[in-house]
Amino acid sequence: MTNDVNEQLEVIPQDYKYGFHDDRVNSYKAEKGLSEKVVNVISEIKGEPDWMRQFRLKALQTFYSKPDVTWGADLSTLNFQDIYYYIKPSDRSERTWEEVPNDIKNTFERLGIPEAERKYLAGVGAQYDSEVVYHKLKEDLENKGVIFLGTDQALKEHPDLFKEYFGKLIPPADNKYAALNSAVWSGGSFIYVPPGVHVDIPLQAYFRINSERMGQFERTLIIADEGSFVHYVEGCTAPTYSSESLHSAVVEIFVKRGGRVRYSTIQNWANNVYNLVTKRALCEEDATMEWVDGNLGSSVTMKYPAVILKGRGSHGEVLSIAFAGKGQHQDTGAKIIHVAPDTTSRIISKSISKDGGRASYRGLLKVLEGAFRAKSNVVCDALILDDKSRSDTYPYIEVNEKQVSIGHEATVSKINDEQLFYLMSRGIAEGEASSMIVNGFIEPLVKELPMEYAIELNRLIQLQMEGSVG
Amino acid sequence: MTVMPSINSMNMMKEDTFHKFQSQQNEPVWMQAHRQTAWEAANELPLPNLKDESWRRTDIRSLKLEEFQIPGNYEGFSKLVDFRKLEKEAKERFELGRSHGIFLMSRDSLPHGCVGCEKLPEGVVFDYLENVYSRRSELLQKYYSKAVPSNDSKFAAIHYAYQSGGVVVYIPDNTQVEIPLNFYTLITQSGQADFTHVLIILGRMSEASFIRRTGSLEPETPGLHCGVVEIFLQEGAKLRYVDIQDWNQKTWHFSTQRAYLSKDSQLEWIAVGAGGKIAKTNSNTHLKEEGSRVDMLGLICVNGEQHLDYHTLQDHDAPNAASDLLYNCVLDDKARTVFRGMIRVHPNAQKTDAYQKNNNLSLNSDARADSIPGLEIEANDVRCTHGSTTSEINAEEVFYLMSRGISRENAENLIVEGFFETVLQRISSEPIKDTLRTLILRKLGLEEKPL
Incomplete structure (x- = not known):
């Protein structure tokens, strides 16, 4: 066997x-x-x-x-x-x-x-x-x-x-x-x-x-x-x-x-x-x-992992990372429903698309009437590593209460030229420098994982990044 | 005195009504054919419903198209109204005496005709579509319905079937028109449907400002607007386009607006949403060639039970183009807004710089703001960012102002004004900025007054 x-x-x-x-x-x-x-x-x-x-x-x-x-x-x-x-x-x-x-x-x-x-x-x-x-x-x-x-x-x-x-x-x-x-x-x-x-x-x-x-x-x-x-x-x-x-x-x-x-x-x-x-x-x-x-x-x-904040003062958090390589479509995101007062939530999404992959963030943030003082912040960052790949952001925000503070931001970009230049000026090869930048990009999520998973994730990203130049 | 039973009392979705309307138009064969095609599409296409993704948040089940009257001759009507009074009211409403510009009222609004058109430079066209059918046949056939085809949607199809009273603006190459062109539409009768079309073509290196403003004569009369706006900017052209939607709160508003930008052209597109019962506005900018740029600015202020739904698209189909969108909405009472924006970057559009931001300020717990800012990016060397915020008036800001001796009410008003001011500051024309500020303050019930 x-x-x-x-x-x-x-x-x-x-x-x-x-x-x-x-x-x-x-x-x-x-x-x-x-x-x-x-x-x-x-x-x-x-x-x-x-x-x-x-x-x-x-x-x-x-x-x-x-x-x-x-x-x-x-x-x-x-x-x-x-x-x-x-x-x-x-x-x-x-x-x-x-x-x-x-x-x-x-x-x-x-x-x-x-x-x-x-x-x-x-x-x-x-x-x-x-x-x-x-x-x-x-x-x-x-x-x-x-x-x-x-x-x-x-x-x-x-x-x-x-x-x-x-x-x-x-x-x-x-x-x-x-x-x-x-x-x-x-x-x-x-x-x-x-x-x-x-x-x-x-x-x-x-x-x-x-x-x-x-x-x-x-x-x-x-x-x-x-x-x-x-x-x-x-x-x-x-x-x-x-x-x-x-x-x-x-x-x-x-x-x-x-x-x-x-x-x-x-x-x-x-x-x-x-x-x-x-x-x-x-x-x-x-x-x-x-x-x-x-x-x-x-x-x-x-x-799209969801959290329903039903009790007063409850808190929901989604940290999402998606890597879309060749032939892959990662349509991921989060869903948070604020039902009760004083509830808070945070969504952080990081995605990387490469070799024709497509990474989509799709999220729903809903504040129902009566969820006073609800606070939520959504941040989506996407990296596109080549010109064949695609990144989408579809956040849905529905607010039915005035006493709230809701923020959403999303950015899509390639690997920053200046960061790359800086690393290369320190003698690091372009591939390795790109990989370091990508690792830095997902760092906020990786550090939330148990050690052996963090190591595994870093290793997987490393493998996916091999031979790629931003 | 009796009103003649005219086609106005007939159901607009009936074959007879359309044919009678068509037979009354004096227009070239190509336009007749276009109407016919549109009419067929209007019958084939279903009315959108809540199951359609783009209509999920806007319920139009209570819309009864047959209750509205299509444009026609106003012989019966004209005997009933006091023209002079109407003219005076229209002038006051639109501040015709105060504002600077050249004015044209849409044909079904009163008074109609152009005020100041004699001041226009040689070759400029600013006239009713039907007046230039023969004079500008080639131009019209090249651009009319090319940005928004008649089968685009049910409402676009109905628009093209009954299109009348609209306007065409054509600025020849290398011509700058400094004085703003104003086009006003007034719904004067109860149950009146308005199908005005706006077609704007700017030649190479030309410049113009165009202000489109709508209103209703009476606050309580139901109305329907089913419109299309088409904008074409040739190389290096610059247009400032202001769209002021200020119908009464009994009027349905459906508008499909599309702009095509050529190389290095620039569009400053300002949308003001103050009126309407249920309004759906689709504003798309297509950046078709390198170096083009659009600024899309929205000032939306709703109260009562108004429901305003804005769909925007920044479509990047060429490298090195830029787009920047900022829509700010203030909501009071049970009003509702929907903002659904999309930045789409095609694979060829490298070096795109696109930004999109929607801010909502809610003054009442019963109000509801939906915000769906989207990105679809297929090029990698781009910078695309969007953001959305929804909040109430910041208590700390109110406290700060009150600590300076300003009453709570005034402090809150100042904050709301400041919220719109961030958009107004981006408008490059002072007179337009002032006009819009006055309009917004009036809508908020805050006439300009010393604190």
């Missing part, structure tokens, strides 16, 4: 080191395409309660009835019938690394998951195609009542807590892809942090698409109770196949009074994955939600 992996590695493009796949025999693979039958089969295999099966079937109807998304990125080549909606790689989720099947273990070893766990992380989850194959939480956290499980497992072990929050923030009818996810969801993480508990080191999940024409539809639900804190980090990779895969996740986060959640994503799917994700957080009084969203991979990403 390892030989196969090595062979596979030979042919993939050098700049995508996660492009390998392993040829394992899956324990179950649903038939290709979307149908009521497939939805029923998924629900049956998982042994779900009837309400969940009904929820799925209803969502499927919603999906069918919603028109195709016509704004944003071009999704015309996406064929819903040419995708596997459920592939089960292993019979159960393991709690010790040794129990994970060897081939899957190899994959994650290559991705550095157990190593990361040993060094930095409080808990790790790993999802391989449709199912979570490994989940581990440090004992002391478990004793404090922190729950960190695969979402399917949580449905079985904490049915009441699950039902109270599931689908409440992003109902299936929210948008076409949320409906699709609601119908065929599988895997994802479920986190509950009890009142006052601070999870000091990040919890991590790793998502991996291994099979060809695979659709991954994980569903993540995080509940941070009053005064608690948790940092959740997710990473995504997939092998490089000739045909497209689809990743369509739904992430719901509830931040109770005075709580704080930080959610960091380094999305590095192979560049033939459609990544269509709905992420939303609800903040109660004095709560804080922070999205750190890095998008480097995929062919098309449409993702």
Whole structure:
């Protein structure tokens, strides 16, 4: 099996080191395409309660009835019938690394998951195609009542807590892809942090698409109770196949009074994955939600992490970085809704487009009537590194209250000639100087990431920048 | 006295109405054909609705086109009105006596005819479109409907079908007209629809100022404006174009405005939005050749239940061109504004310098300002920046002024004035600056007075 992996590695493009796949025999693979039958089969295999099966079937109807998304990125080549909606790689989720099947273990070893766990992380989850194959939480956290499980497992072990929050923030009818996810969801993480508990080191999940024409539809639900804190980090990779895969996740986060959640994503799917994700957080009084969203991979990403500032004094923040290379369209951004008085928010978006890539910032900032003294600031900066690439900014600002302070700024430019000249006058080659400027450009975001992710992101940007001259 | 049942009482979307209107026009074959094409487009194109991305924020479901009267002969009408009184009112409203310039009232406004046209230099055209059909046939056929085609939208199509009473400005090469050209449109009757067309062509190295102003005779009579503005600047030409939309608050306003700029030409485009019930204005500048520059300035002041929707486009289709947009809106009561701006830079437009800024000052919690400043950039060696702010009157600024002995009310008024002043300061003509300042102050209910 390892030989196969090595062979596979030979042919993939050098700049995508996660492009390998392993040829394992899956324990179950649903038939290709979307149908009521497939939805029923998924629900049956998982042994779900009837309400969940009904929820799925209803969502499927919603999906069918919603028109195709016509704004944003071009999704015309996406064929819903040419995708596997459920592939089960292993019979159960393991709690010790040794129990994970060897081939899957190899994959994650290559991705550095157990190593990361040993060094930095409080808990790790790993999802391989449709199912979570490994989940581990440090004992002391478990004793404090922190729950960190695969979402399917949580449905079985904490049915009441699950039902109270599931689908409440992003109902299936929210948008076409949320409906699709609601119908065929599988895997994802479920986190509950009890009142006052601070999870000091990040919890991590790793998502991996291994099979060809695979659709991954994980569903993540995080509940941070009053005064608690948790940092959740997710990473995504997939092998490089000739045909497209689809990743369509739904992430719901509830931040109770005075709580704080930080959610960091380094999305590095192979560049033939459609990544269509709905992420939303609800903040109660004095709560804080922070999205750190890095998008480097995929062919098309449409993702606009949202924060609803429902409680007085709550704060929302989105730090977004997008890198659009050859053939990529990163249509990313943020959505903040100010509902309550004294709420504040900040959006910082940095994008880089290169080799014909297209980076679009699309954002909504909405202040409802009654959100007195709402304050928000949006800054979008874009770098275009060559004349084939494109950058767009589409910010929507809707203000229905007078006692507010709202600011938005965006700038699109190339690498500054003067900065380049300065660095080169100090004896630094042009390529390296450009790379340094780009690193400086994304610095405000990189420093928000946990160390190992920051290093990884810098390395990825370095790879993307190789051979480019501003 | 009875009013003859004229075509005015007929539904403008009916075939009969159009044909009767068409048969009353005395115009060349090409214009007849153009009307016919436009009429067909007007019937084929659907009315925009809330599902159209560019109409999502402007609800026109209550618009009943059939309630408005198309332009026609005013024989019946003329017997009813006191011309002299009307003339006096129109003169006062537009300060005809006070302002400096040459004046033309649109044909359906009263009084019509040109005041001061004899002062124009040789070769300059400033006249009704229909007056120059034969004299300037070649010019019209070259430019008319070339910036805004008749199938551009439902409203453009209706405009071209019933277009009448509009104006053409042509300044020959190397000619400078210093005295501003004023074109006024007044809606005088209840239910009157206005389809005035504005066509401006500036020859090489020529210069002119053009002020377009609209108004309603009565504050409470419903009206409809369905207009098109087309501007063509040839190499090195300079135009100052002022568009003052000051209808009453019962008037629907739909206007499609487009400017094409050639090499090294300059346009100073000032849009004032004071009137209207529901208004939708699309202002596009196409920088087609190197070295062209546009300044787009907006002064928008709304109250009551007004809803003004501005879509702007700075379209860079050539290298080394510059555009700079600043739209400031003040909102009171339950009024609503929508600003949706776009800077588009095509792949060939290297060295573009584009800027776009929209500021909204809200005086009331019931008011709503939407701001959607956009960028679409396909060239890399560019500098494109946009910004948007929305806020209330700054309490610290009020405090500062009050600490200097100024009452709260006056302090707030000064801050609102100052908010518009940042735009006014960018206008290069003092008389125009003064006119606009007076107009804005009147709209704000702040006649100029010592503090």
